Amino acid sequence: MFKHTSNILQTPIEYLKGMGPQRGELLRKHLSIFTFGDLLQFYPYRYVDRSSIQQIRQIQQDGQFVQLIGRIVFFDIVGQGRARRLTATFKDASGQIELVWFQGISWAEKLIAEGGNFLVFGKVSLFNGSWNISHPELEKLEKEKNETNLGLMPMYSSNEKLKTRGITPKLISKMIQGLLPQVKPTDLPDFLPENICTKYHLCDRFNAMQQIHFPVNQNAMQQALYRLKFEELFMHQIGICKLKLNHQKSRGFYFEKVGDYFNQFYKNHLPFELTDDQKNVIREIRLDTQSGHQMNRLLQGDVGSGKTIVALLCMLLAIDNGFQACLMAPTEILAQQHLVGIQELLQEMPVRVGFLSGSVKGKDRKIILQQLEAGEIQILIGTHALIESTVVFKNIGLSIIDEQHRFGVAQRAQLWKKNVLPPHVLVMTATPIPRTLAMTSYGDLEISVIKQLPPGRKPISTIHRTEMHRARVMDFIKTEIQQGRQAYIVYPLIEESEKLDYENLYSGYEQVKQFFPDHTYKIAMVHGKQPIEEREQNMQAFIKGKAHIMVATTVIEVGVNVPNASVMLIESAERFGLSQLHQLRGRVGRGADKSYCILLTTLKLSVSGRERMRTMVEETSGFAIAEKDLELRGPGDIEGTRQSGAADLKLADIIKDLPIMEQSRQAAIDILLIDPELTKPDHALLRYQLLQRPDQEIWRHIS
Ligand code: ADP
Ligand code: MG
Numbered sequence: 001m002f003k004h005t006s007n008i009l010q011t012p013i014e015y016l017k018g019m020g021p022q023r024g025e026l027l028r029k030h031l032s033i034f035t036f037g038d039l040l041q042f043y044p045y046r047y048v049d050r051s052s053i054q055q056i057r058q059i060q061q062d063g064q065f066v067q068l069i070g071r072i073v074f075f076d077i078v079g080q081g082r083a084r085r086l087t088a089t090f091k092d093a094s095g096q097i098e099l100v101w102f103q104g105i106s107w108a109e110k111l112i113a114e115g116g117n118f119l120v121f122g123k124v125s126l127f128n129g130s131w132n133i134s135h136p137e138l139e140k141l142e143k144e145k146n147e148t149n150l151g152l153m154p155m156y157s158s159n160e161k162l163k164t165r166g167i168t169p170k171l172i173s174k175m176i177q178g179l180l181p182q183v184k185p186t187d188l189p190d191f192l193p194e195n196i197c198t199k200y201h202l203c204d205r206f207n208a209m210q211q212i213h214f215p216v217n218q219n220a221m222q223q224a225l226y227r228l229k230f231e232e233l234f235m236h237q238i239g240i241c242k243l244k245l246n247h248q249k250s251r252g253f254y255f256e257k258v259g260d261y262f263n264q265f266y267k268n269h270l271p272f273e274l275t276d277d278q279k280n281v282i283r284e285i286r287l288d289t290q291s292g293h294q295m296n297r298l299l300q301g302d303v304g305s306g307k308t309i310v311a312l313l314c315m316l317l318a319i320d321n322g323f324q325a326c327l328m329a330p331t332e333i334l335a336q337q338h339l340v341g342i343q344e345l346l347q348e349m350p351v352r353v354g355f356l357s358g359s360v361k362g363k364d365r366k367i368i369l370q371q372l373e374a375g376e377i378q379i380l381i382g383t384h385a386l387i388e389s390t391v392v393f394k395n396i397g398l399s400i401i402d403e404q405h406r407f408g409v410a411q412r413a414q415l416w417k418k419n420v421l422p423p424h425v426l427v428m429t430a431t432p433i434p435r436t437l438a439m440t441s442y443g444d445l446e447i448s449v450i451k452q453l454p455p456g457r458k459p460i461s462t463i464h465r466t467e468m469h470r471a472r473v474m475d476f477i478k479t480e481i482q483q484g485r486q487a488y489i490v491y492p493l494i495e496e497s498e499k500l501d502y503e504n505l506y507s508g509y510e511q512v513k514q515f516f517p518d519h520t521y522k523i524a525m526v527h528g529k530q531p532i533e534e535r536e537q538n539m540q541a542f543i544k545g546k547a548h549i550m551v552a553t554t555v556i557e558v559g560v561n562v563p564n565a566s567v568m569l570i571e572s573a574e575r576f577g578l579s580q581l582h583q584l585r586g587r588v589g590r591g592a593d594k595s596y597c598i599l600l601t602t603l604k605l606s607v608s609g610r611e612r613m614r615t616m617v618e619e620t621s622g623f624a625i626a627e628k629d630l631e632l633r634g635p636g637d638i639e640g641t642r643q644s645g646a647a648d649l650k651l652a653d654i655i656k657d658l659p660i661m662e663q664s665r666q667a668a669i670d671i672l673l674i675d676p677e678l679t680k681p682d683h684a685l686l687r688y689q690l691l692q693r694p695d696q697e698i699w700r701h702i703s
Pocket of ligand 2 (some may be wrong): 307402
């Protein structure tokens with residue numbers, strides 16, 4: 001039965017004229033369109049400018065996008081099984097081109113069989129000496145209309161399944177066209193405050209919704225697009241900024257003094273002079289922990305910039321004030337390295353350090369937990385086992401998370417339950433945070449940066465070589481070893497198959513042994529599945545210079561420090577992501593000698609693989625690499641963005657629309673400054689809208 005609702009936009013989609021229950025079901029299932037309102041927010045993904053049509057004869061470049069008008073003069077279905085395809089010869093006044101479909105064949109065939117003029121849009125490629133377009137967009141042009149004078153035509157995405165069931169992009173367009181006149185301005189009230197709309201020159205919402213679907217011209221479309229992107233990003237940002245505001249207001253422990261632990265260590269045991277950046281960060285943290293509020297700070301510093309010592313000094317500060325502190329790492333190996341490193345630094349100091357991870361079991365675990373609860377352990381180092389609810393501290397005041405990119409936002413929040421007040425939180429990452437992520441995934445944190453590397457670091461030459469050069473690469477490593485240096489050889493982790501992973505490593509190890517025979521060279525192998533003692537023994541052999549080569553999986557990605565190593569050879573480098581490659585490269589260049597990072601790949605690389613290698617060879621700054629990484633992978637792939645909701649945006653792109661995001665963030669901050677709870681009449685609509693959204697939990701806690 002038709003249910004009357006006050007707002008037409010809440011009407012279930014099947015009640016739209018021409019829709020019906022079956023199509024309604026398809027839209028719900030495939031496009032998540034449940035209501036009229038959802039359909040309105042199903043925005044065109046591009047516009048066809050009817051005034052710009054190319055001639056087939058003018059096609060010049062592989063990969064070029066073209067829009068053509070013409071007829072299909074011949075088509076046929078050829079091949080079997082996976083090679084089965086529909087090919088069609090498309091002709092305009094200037095020439096002809098081949099169109100190919102491997103999927104959606106029956107849909108395309110039906111359309112082509114109707115005959116007449118078609119509009120074709122797609123990417124051309126050169127195949128066997130002639131141009132072709134695979135899976136072009138194909139649209140039948142209607143005779144009666146003057147096709148050359150239609151201006152911008154919206155294009156909606158659909159998929160093959162929907163197309164075969166009759167839900168073509170064209171039908172979607174018709175549906176929206178039918179819906180729009182029924183929508184009144186009061187159905188689309190503008191929830192952005194008027195002063196914001198004025199300040200940022202935003203057209204009103206009702207107007208924008210009309211123009212985004214059927215723009216009168218390019219300018220109107222741009223304005224609508226800007227307004228709707230702004231709105232989307234604004235709603236996202238106001239939630240993040242509110243979270244940050246809440247953090248800033250939440251009460252936190254007061255670290256009033258710098259005491260003996262800190263001072264003793266600083267004066268007597270600090271192995272080197274801190275860099276100015278390190279000193280600044282400690283100063284910032286000192287201010288945070290004296291403010292009476294809970295600290296939530298992100299410390300970003302490139303690989304090797306010296307974050308560990310900063311973490312240690314902050315933990316000593318916590319102890320000085322009668323609190324416990326913990327340091328959490330994403331893997332067992334890293335956690336153990338931290339333990340070893342910190343125990344070494346603290347060997348002359350009366351600080352009790354404990355360790356906890358999944359591998360600490362039974363009686364040992366029980367003892368640790370008891371000592372922790374009794375307050376006998378002052379610094380606890382470990383993995384995410386630390387956040388389990390069975391781990392109870394006597395009085396935790398500071399939690400440090402190393403390598404944040406592997407910890408989720410939710411895990412971070414777990415830490416807050418560990419004491420009567422939430423402990424101060426310091427998140428450390430070697431992956432520089434591009435500006436866009438600083439405003440999304442990390443938008444609720446204060447940010448500190450260590451820009452300088454400790455003195456004495458040498459530049460690293462990065463070289464890309466293929467399999468063909470393997471022997472020469474090995475010879476090069478030999479000459480480095482003859483000069484007293486050491487080398488890492490790293491194999492990729494194949495995530496789908498742990499077994500394959502080690503086969504890879506072991507066969508690599510055998511291959512390396514052929515180049516570096518036992519009687520002259522010592523090779524240490526290290527990986528995550530080794531018994532801890534064996535791994536530690538091999539690691540120590542390399543650290544002490546007894547082994548010439550370390551053959552390893554990515555366990556050495558973070559944390560290992562051997563200044564004498566001058567070569568990092570990365571096998572199958574194309575299998576690694578940019579940030580991982582950068583981390584690995586950071587293992588060399590730590591001593592007095594010139595260092596090399598060699599990326600060994602197969603000859604044939606994907607476009608993105610080639611781009612990653614090129615980036616590594618050309619860029620040394622972790623920041624530039626992180627930006628490039630984001631660009632190549634897209635935000636959806638980056639951990640943390642998904643939880644932050646940034647990947648759900650319909651129109652805006654958190655990378656390309658960075659300037660709009662910055663403006664919308666400023667707008668959100670401006671509003672929250674004068675009305676943090678959004679209780680003013682001007683903000684009632686906005687508040688109402690926010691409360692409707694599942695991702696805006698935060699507003700529901702306010703009275
Ligand atoms: P990361 O920031 O990658 O965690 P680490 O804390 O592991 O870096 O530091 C890398 C190396 O640099 C370590 O060997 C550390 O002892 C050294 N180091 C850190 N700070 C300084 C400094 N100010 N001067 C000289 N060496 C430093
Ligand atoms: Mg580190």
